[in-house]
Amino acid sequence: MQFTRRKIIGLGAALVTLSSYPLLAGQSLSTSRPLPPRRKPSGTAPSIVNATLRAAVRPTKLFSDTLLPLWTYHDDILPVIRVSKGGRLRTAFRNDLPEHSSIHWHGIRLPNDMDGVPYVTQQPTPPGGEFVYDFTVPDTGLFPFHSHCNTAEQLGRGLAGALIVTGDETKFYDADLLCVIKDWRVGSGGHFTAFSNDRGAARAGTFGAVRSVNYQHIPVMEAPAGGDVRLRLMNIDNSRVNQIGLEGAEAAVIATDGQAIAPFPFETWRLGSAMRLDLCIRMPAPGHEVNIFDYFAPEPVLLATIKAAGDGFVRSDFNPAPLYAADITEPDLSTAIYKRIEFSSAAVPSPRSVKLFNGKIFDPMDGLCLSDKTFWAINKTTWPEDGHQRLPAPILNLKKDQTYVFELVNATPHMHPIHIHGHTFLYLNSNKQSLPKHFADTVLLKPKERIHVAFKADNPGDWMFHCHIIEHAETGMMSILRVA
Numbered sequence: 501m502q503f504t505r506r507k508i509i510g511l512g513a514a515l516v517t518l519s520s521y522p523l524l525a526g527q528s529l530s531t532s533r534p535l536p537p538r539r540k541p542s543g544t545a546p547s548i549v550n551a552t553l554r555a556a557v558r559p560t561k562l563f564s565d566t567l568l569p570l571w572t573y574h575d576d577i578l579p580v581i582r583v584s585k586g587g588r589l590r591t592a593f594r595n596d597l598p599e600h601s602s603i604h605w606h607g608i609r610l611p612n613d614m615d616g617v618p619y620v621t622q623q624p625t626p627p628g629g630e631f632v633y634d635f636t637v638p639d640t641g642l643f644p645f646h647s648h649c650n651t652a653e654q655l656g657r658g659l660a661g662a663l664i665v666t667g668d669e670t671k672f673y674d675a676d677l678l679c680v681i682k683d684w685r686v687g688s689g690g691h692f693t694a695f696s697n698d699r700g701a702a703r704a705g706t707f708g709a710v711r712s713v714n715y716q717h718i719p720v721m722e723a724p725a726g727g728d729v730r731l732r733l734m735n736i737d738n739s740r741v742n743q744i745g746l747e748g749a750e751a752a753v754i755a756t757d758g759q760a761i762a763p764f765p766f767e768t769w770r771l772g773s774a775m776r777l778d779l780c781i782r783m784p785a786p787g788h789e790v791n792i793f794d795y796f797a798p799e800p801v802l803l804a805t806i807k808a809a810g811d812g813f814v815r816s817d818f819n820p821a822p823l824y825a826a827d828i829t830e831p832d833l834s835t836a837i838y839k840r841i842e843f844s845s846a847a848v849p850s851p852r853s854v855k856l857f858n859g860k861i862f863d864p865m866d867g868l869c870l871s872d873k874t875f876w877a878i879n880k881t882t883w884p885e886d887g888h889q890r891l892p893a894p895i896l897n898l899k900k901d902q903t904y905v906f907e908l909v910n911a912t913p914h915m916h917p918i919h920i921h922g923h924t925f926l927y928l929n930s931n932k933q934s935l936p937k938h939f940a941d942t943v944l945l946k947p948k949e950r951i952h953v954a955f956k957a958d959n960p961g962d963w964m965f966h967c968h969i970i971e972h973a974e975t976g977m978m979s980i981l982r983v984a
């Protein structure tokens with residue numbers, strides 16, 4: 501198969517950057533530096549960004565001369581929207597797909613009715629229909645957006661974008677590169693293959709045959725030689741967990757799921773579906789290159805390359821500046837209520853109606869939002885519910901402004917990136933690995949792992965809580981948390 505490159509272009513008021521992402525080994529970050537305090541509001545009026553996203557079929561020669569019937573939000577097939585922190589994003593969404601859709605803004609702590617989950621927070625937008633998403637962005641960082649029904653196919657066909665919320669930098673970077681990682685379920689004839697099958701859905705997921713970064717196969721990017729570069733990495737694949745590694749540069753982790761962390765040397769990091777990682781890398785001398793790999797494979801898989809361009813800076817030791825601290829309230833653990841949440845395999849359920857936070861009834865009989873197969877469960881409950889002849893309900897009713905500690909328990913032999921809507925977890929600890937405390941809206945559970953996370957349930961509404969391996973969510977590992 502012959503691969504061609506395709507440029508990713510900016511969207512309206514938004515800017516776009518190309519990116520890729522490296523890993524390093526054995527560098528010498530001295531001691532980790534504390535985060536500077538949250539940045540004070542500037543006092544100027546918050547910015548407003550207007551975006552137009554039109555979901556449509558856009559046949560594109562992506563990896564070969566065969567036109568691949570992509571579904572995308574924009575003529576720029578991977579739109580990138582930039583908004584400054586505290587700014588307002590107004591998105592006119594039009595659906596010209598042959599089926600209903602919506603936009604879920606992953607990781608954004610927004611009002612419940614802007615969360616883009618069909619039936620739960622809004623009616624699905626039908627073919628020919630429109631919906632306006634209008635909300636303020638409270639946190640800096642990198643966030644994906646995508647649909648939330650029939651996602652295996654809609655996201656599988658490319659229906660996604662990136663939202664970058666700016667305002668967290670304490671120092672100027674020499675480049676800012678975005679690296680969106682995704683498999684494509686494309687066969688040797690250059691056509692789409694099945695986005696999901698039972699074998700994949702019941703195990704680790706249905707992987708694609710073609711890897712991509714920014715919808716290109718092994719793109720080659722450039723950054724100033726010797727420069728300090730911000731690399732924003734985001735995995736939007738339906739299923740595959742990528743274990744990111746870099747060769748050819750020193751690097752430090754500066755943010756997880758977009759939220760600042762005291763910089764520490766980067767060696768490797770697992771990115772499950774929808775997870776993000778920000779690195780600062782020191783580019784090598786002119787003519788050298790940095791390679792970004794997925795190490796979670798029998799042989800390392802090259803994802804992208806960054807070439808060191810220009811004459812090169814003369815620089816002192818590598819000691820990346822921390823980003824401004826996240827604007828998220830640190831949970832007060834002394835008052836926290838503990839909840840154990842187990843992720844397991846499931847028996848076959850019988851769908852039934854759910855009464856929602858907004859008083860409406862969610863009728864789950866829409867085939868686009870449900871699978872007829874059920875393989876997975878959360879606290880022995882499947883989505884929409886494995887009923888015992890009773891009305892299903894949110895798996896947990898949470899008190900508004902109460903702090904909770906969840907023990908996320910993986911009772912399966914597979915990995916599950918667990919995602920909460922409308923809130924951000926503080927990752928505390930694990931029985932399997934020692935990662936620093938960090939903020940995350942999506943937490944990767946390894947087989948048999950138990951992870952403690954804490955958060956303040958301060959955003960009222962019915963919020964989805966699910967595995968982000970799309971096939972797992974669509975075959976049972978999805979639920980609602982009610983905050984009221």
Ligand SMILES: [Cu+2]
Pocket residue numbers: 915916917967968969972973977
């Ligand atoms: Cu899962």
